[in-house]
Amino acid sequence: MTSGPMTAVFLEGVHKVVQAEVPVPQPGPRDVLVRMKAVGVCGSDMHYYEHGCIGDFVIEQPLILGHECAGEVAEVGQEVTTLQPGDRVALEPGIPCRRCALCLGGRYNLCRDVVFMGTPPHHGAFRQYVTSPEDFAYRLPDGVSAEVGATVEPLAVGMHACTLTGVQPGESVAVLGAGPIGLLAVAAASAAGAAHITAVDMVPRRLEFAGRMGADRAVDAREADVSSELADSADVVLDCAGVEQTLAQSFNLARPGGRVGWIGMAARTAAVPLIEAQAKELTIVPVFRYANVYGRAVSLLASGRIDTAPLVTHRFRFPEVEEALKFASENREVALKTMVVFD
Ligand SMILES: [Zn+2]
Ligand SMILES: [Zn+2]
Missing domain, CATH: 3.90.180.10 (Medium-chain alcohol dehydrogenases, catalytic domain)
Known part of the structure; x- marks a missing residue:
């Protein structure tokens, strides 16, 4: 003992x-x-x-x-x-x-x-x-x-977000915020079969890692006009920051009929352009931790599909x-x- x-x-x-x-x-x-x-x-x-x-x-x-x-x-x-x-x-x-x-x-x-x-x-x-x-x-x-x-724990958050937003093979996914959760959301979207993954952040080092995790496009929000360049571009947007600005961007980046996974929890309340979400009939999915994911996450890591x-x-x-x-x-x-x- x-x-x-x-x-x-x-x-x-x-x-x-x-x-x-x-x-x-x-x-x-x-x-x-x-x-x-x-x-x-x-x-x-x-x-x-x-x-x-x-x-x-x-x-x-x-x-x-x-x-x-x-x-x-x-x-x-x-x-x-x-x-x-x-x-x-x-x-x-x-x-x-x-x-x-x-x-x-x-x-x-x-x-x-x-x-x-x-x-x-x-x-x-x-x-x-x-x-x-x-x-x-x-x-x-x-x-x-x-x-x-x-x-596995932060990876499980990204995988659960992909499950709840129903990321399908071939779809395009935008990930806002490329800290650890955002980077692992990129990896999870890639493993779920997303064909195009765009990561948005303001820290060059994070954006470089996003490429390693499977993003084919990394956008520095300080340099690019995210709203005009990426408007209506994603089937699924995963907001891993959860501040007013990124929530608004999520509605903007999602295509009409698209889905928004709301993962980051920085804002307790937020003023966001709901009218845009309504006019695009977006499905907005709050994501809280994860369930029934750990076994699959370990399998993905063991297979080498995610490192x-x-x-x-x-x-x-x-x-x-x-x-x-x-x-x-x-x-x-x-x-x-x-x-x-x-x-
Ligand atoms: Zn944690
Ligand atoms: Zn219970």
């Missing part, structure tokens, strides 16, 4: 990070205990670090952040049948109730009782050991590293979580995915 204390890193408030020794969690009968190997720093982790809250989610108690994670199974509960110690796994971080109508209907990401890692009041993955239900731990084949396993390894641009060694959060927050244009790696 794995026992004794382990190191965990807590966010206590804005820019206040402390390290502490806490007991190793004990897995229930259907849980696995996972020794963390890699945890990605997400925009939401940075937001909590810089502001202490995201909307209504407020850090009131010291909280362990981190939800993009992968590791190695250290121990299994008595009823676990599909995993064994030594297996490497990516963890799906949102555990739903499994009993409500939304869960039973397959839309478990919308479950009102979901327990999501690293979102108050539930602890996340910046610690040495985490427990997970067996069926939310996805075995990584040999060719997929733990770091790549930790990118997320180049996105990991910076690494910090656990327990240097504060350094990682600070660096990622202050270097948003340079750092695509900052990863905390464990011994």
Whole structure:
């Protein structure tokens, strides 16, 4: 049995990070205990670090952040049948109730009782050991590293967006915002068979990566007049920024009858030209996290159809979580995915 204390890193408030020794969690009968190997720093982790809250989610108690994670199974509960110690796994971080109508209907990401890692009041993955239900731990084949396993989470967002907007082979897709989520939305659209993918951002380094992820056109929004050059050009627009300007651009770039996936969540409210969406009969699809995607995401990574390894641009060694959060927050244009790696 794995026992004794382990190191965990807590966010206590804005820019206040402390390290502490806490007991190793004990897995229930259907849980696995996972020794963390890699945890990605997400925009939401940075937001909590810089502001202490995201909307209504407020850090009131010291909280362990981190939800993009992968590791190695250290121990299994008595009823676990599909995993064994030594297996490497990516963890799906949102555990739903499994009993409500939304869960039973397959839309478990919308479950009102979901327990999501690293979102108050539930602890996340910046610690040495985490427990997970067996069926939310996805075995990584040999060719997929733990770091790549930790990118399944943001990839799942992009894949879910493509599913909800129904990206079809041969279609044209425009992706607004080419941070990690946008880049992985590009990769997901490419894997879904999109024939033309246009990425729009204002950071040259991100646009260069968009090409590597499968975009055939990268547009610098500071140089091009996006609205006139790309109007009505896309079957599907995926807005990964979610600010007023990009929401308006989404309506403009979508062809009449097209679909808009709204993924970015920067704006709580926004003044957008709804009249344009109406005149074009756009289908506007809000996208919240993901459901039923992790298995397919791991398969795509294992097949080599998607490679997320180049996105990991910076690494910090656990327990240097504060350094990682600070660096990622202050270097948003340079750092695509900052990863905390464990011994
Ligand atoms: Zn995330
Ligand atoms: Zn539920």
